Amino acid sequence: MLVGYVRVSKADGSQTTDLQRDALLTAGVDEAHLYEDLASGKKDDRPELAACLKALRAGDTLLVWKLDRLGRDLRHLVNVVHDLTERKVGLKVLTGQGAAIDTTTPSGKLVFGIFAALAEFERELITERTKAGLASARARGRKGGRPFKMTPAKVRLAMASMGQPGTNVGDLCVEIGVTRQTLYRHVSPTGELRTDGAKLLEG
Structure with a gap:
């Protein structure tokens, strides 16, 4: 099953999620499986993200419009995706610099592996x-x-x-x-x- 997560971005002045929602729906996510937070990504309190991650099951794929919609920072992102991988849940990024990430494919796993290595190096x-x-x-x-x-x-x-x-x-x-x-x-x-x-x- 495809599950989508969207969040507004104060950084780029966008206070709506219409563009993200349209992209995820076009990619095959059912509207009933869309989760939306209106808080800044820097805040820990993102109840819809927590609900989304909890709802995911083995074999599901989480879709996000851009990589920065999901993680607060590189470390948080790596931790989230590591948890998803352990649970056999895939991640696919539709656009932006993380568009090559699709952990359901070998090449996508390789790209994310580079991200994880950089995060470990930073730590x-x-x-x-x-x-x-x-x-x-x-x-x-x-x-x-x-x-x-x-x-x-x-x-x-x-x-x-x-x-x-x-x-x-x-x-x-x-x-x-x-x-x-x-x-x-x-x-x-x-x-x-x-x-x-x-x-x-x-x-």
Whole structure:
């Protein structure tokens, strides 16, 4: 079964999903199997996306108009598609830079594999920089002091670091200069954005 997901984009000024809906319907998605969110893609609260992902079954294919309709960022996108792949659900992108992605075909799987490899490479680089920063802080005898406020850059670093095995939360808090309470208010222990973090990135 084909299932479609659409979302408005404030970035390009489009507050309607007509173009996306028409494209998905033309591609064979039944209107009864269309899910639509009106929230920004940067927000965690996308109930229709959650419902869409929950409704998908093995053998189904999820269709989106463009790649940026589905994922908040590369890491989120890779995680979503990895989950779909594990559940034997396909993903097909109709247009834009991700139009070559169709995980129901060998070539489409290859293209997405490159995306996944780049995301993994990015995570490893961030982890290496975090470890180097922590070592530098320890060498300087840094023991904290008055915490600085959270910034978008710190949120992104925390997201990447918290999802990595072996990350010491105390050391991470020292490195980015915030308390544990502040950190957990913005990012979950698994690296997912929380409400305050999402608001800051939207800023």
